[in-house]
Amino acid sequence: MTLLSTPRTLPGVDQDRSAAGKRCPRRGGAKIKRRSGSGVGSIPSRRNSNSNPTLLFPSHSTQQPIMTLTKVNFITGNKNKLTEVRAILGSVIEVDNQEVDVPEIQGTIEEIAKEKAKRAAEAINGPALTEDTALEFHALKGLPGPYIKSFMESLGHEGLNKMLDGFEDRGAEAVCTFAFCRGPGEEPIIFQGRTVGKIVRPRGPTNFGWDPIFEYEGQTYAEMDKEAKNKISHRYKALVKFQKWLAEGQQ
Amino acid sequence: MTLLSTPRTLPGVDQDRSAAGKRCPRRGGAKIKRRSGSGVGSIPSRRNSNSNPTLLFPSHSTQQPIMTLTKVNFITGNKNKLTEVRAILGSVIEVDNQEVDVPEIQGTIEEIAKEKAKRAAEAINGPALTEDTALEFHALKGLPGPYIKSFMESLGHEGLNKMLDGFEDRGAEAVCTFAFCRGPGEEPIIFQGRTVGKIVRPRGPTNFGWDPIFEYEGQTYAEMDKEAKNKISHRYKALVKFQKWLAEGQQ
Numbered sequence: 001m002t003l004l005s006t007p008r009t010l011p012g013v014d015q016d017r018s019a020a021g022k023r024c025p026r027r028g029g030a031k032i033k034r035r036s037g038s039g040v041g042s043i044p045s046r047r048n049s050n051s052n053p054t055l056l057f058p059s060h061s062t063q064q065p066i067m068t069l070t071k072v073n074f075i076t077g078n079k080n081k082l083t084e085v086r087a088i089l090g091s092v093i094e095v096d097n098q099e100v101d102v103p104e105i106q107g108t109i110e111e112i113a114k115e116k117a118k119r120a121a122e123a124i125n126g127p128a129l130t131e132d133t134a135l136e137f138h139a140l141k142g143l144p145g146p147y148i149k150s151f152m153e154s155l156g157h158e159g160l161n162k163m164l165d166g167f168e169d170r171g172a173e174a175v176c177t178f179a180f181c182r183g184p185g186e187e188p189i190i191f192q193g194r195t196v197g198k199i200v201r202p203r204g205p206t207n208f209g210w211d212p213i214f215e216y217e218g219q220t221y222a223e224m225d226k227e228a229k230n231k232i233s234h235r236y237k238a239l240v241k242f243q244k245w246l247a248e249g250q251q
Numbered sequence: 252m253t254l255l256s257t258p259r260t261l262p263g264v265d266q267d268r269s270a271a272g273k274r275c276p277r278r279g280g281a282k283i284k285r286r287s288g289s290g291v292g293s294i295p296s297r298r299n300s301n302s303n304p305t306l307l308f309p310s311h312s313t314q315q316p317i318m319t320l321t322k323v324n325f326i327t328g329n330k331n332k333l334t335e336v337r338a339i340l341g342s343v344i345e346v347d348n349q350e351v352d353v354p355e356i357q358g359t360i361e362e363i364a365k366e367k368a369k370r371a372a373e374a375i376n377g378p379a380l381t382e383d384t385a386l387e388f389h390a391l392k393g394l395p396g397p398y399i400k401s402f403m404e405s406l407g408h409e410g411l412n413k414m415l416d417g418f419e420d421r422g423a424e425a426v427c428t429f430a431f432c433r434g435p436g437e438e439p440i441i442f443q444g445r446t447v448g449k450i451v452r453p454r455g456p457t458n459f460g461w462d463p464i465f466e467y468e469g470q471t472y473a474e475m476d477k478e479a480k481n482k483i484s485h486r487y488k489a490l491v492k493f494q495k496w497l498a499e500g501q502q
Binding site (some may be wrong): 078103104105106107112115139141143145147150151156159161163164165166167177234 | 273315328354355357358363366390391392393394397398401402405410413414415416417418
């Protein structure tokens with residue numbers, strides 16, 4: 001994460017470490033890979049169409065941000081998520097990537113997200129942004145929820161549908177939880193977005209997890225144009241909260 | 252865990268620490284509670300009917316065990332599991348109990364069990380025996396598996412059945428995994444038992460988790476006489492392996 005020189009530094013953030021997080025020695029046995037590259041320009045058409053500068057520097061606000069982030073280290077091994085995050089954040093901030101292999105705990109969505117960010121920050125010895133996606137089935141009282149990845153990998157689109165065939169309610173909620181941890185020993189901050197839809201038989205391209213079976217207003221995520229999806233998706237809603245927090249001085 | 256004096260000590264086990272594990276100060280923020288009491292005599296009728304001395308001291312073997320455990324610290328907060336373990340092990344060993352609150356990770360049954368035993372051993376600073384129960388639905392490719400507790404709590408007996416109503420296969424496998432960790436930094440050893448049955452609408456008393464919906468040879472676990480269940484249960488099979496390992500010198 002690169003910080004421009006500012007009158008104040010971000011509490012808990014060592015600028016040298018955060019700028020050079022990717023160069024830190026491997027710690028705690030965590031495997032660290034890095035994909036470099038800026039979201040800026042990767043989808044130039046989004047610069048104008050999706051740029052939302054008022055979020056980063058609110059014109060209605062006289063408050064000046066404490067600092068300007070020009071690059072964020074997003075911890076993920078999922079190229080599709082990285083592409084989607086760059087599509088949403090790429091017009092206002094460079095999204096760098098590190099892949100850190102940390103075990104996830106069992107628990108609530110929030111407990112899992114916070115623990116993951118803590119461990120990632122320890123592994124890279126600097127600020128870490130992590131993302132967790134959950135898919136809550138209303139009929140299953142929120143499950144598989146944070147365990148959706150295992151269920152998707154084991155059952156696929158048809159199996160996930162069959163799990164609901166015994167119930168009337170096919171409602172579901174896509175939940176994205178970003179957790180930002182300033183560094184080792186710091187308490188992570190949560191940014192969560194939710195989109196309500198329903199589980200349907202697969203429609204659309206099948207290259208992105210459960211997108212083909214999650215329907216929102218008549219279209220599955222997989223059927224949507226990427227720009228359209230990025231304006232309503234659970235991930236976009238969470239990222240908007242993250243942008244807003246950045247713009248308002250991380251208070 | 253109490254060790255009788257023997258010519259050799261068990262590698263990795265500090266007898267004072269292990270004997271006094273329950274008196275160790277609380278470490279790593281783990282909550283530790285203790286239920287005292289011996290399984291011996293708690294169900295005297297099982298002394299003869301279920302005692303299996305050949306497992307602890309095989310008559311066909313000339314090998315003498317390195318040590319004799321007279322008491323084991325079983326880490327659980329589940330009174331029903333404690334009662335069941337005492338019913339099976341109680342005739343040959345005293346089962347003491349400590350409740351240690353350690354987070355469980357996501358992963359395979361074995362990964363989860365080993366991590367839990369490691370953390371428990373660190374929390375009590377001594378040898379720890381942990382137990383994990385999983386319920387694998389064949390139609391769900393082994394899931395909910397280690398996550399069955401969350402599913403049972405959220406969905407109950409009827410919900411778990413409905414999850415399978417969209418599938419033909421109602422086969423299931425009850426899996427018990429005991430993990431014994433000699434102490435902090437030691438690699439846990441796994442003892443696993445499996446019982447194959449199927450998921451049915453609840454029958455029998457409903458005071459013990461998913462017992463009423465797991466049917467084995469025409470009877471649900473809940474319908475079975477405790478002695479009958481303890482001779483075929485996944486937990487019994489795992490404990491027999493643990494007994495055998497104890498008898499054969501923990502090699």
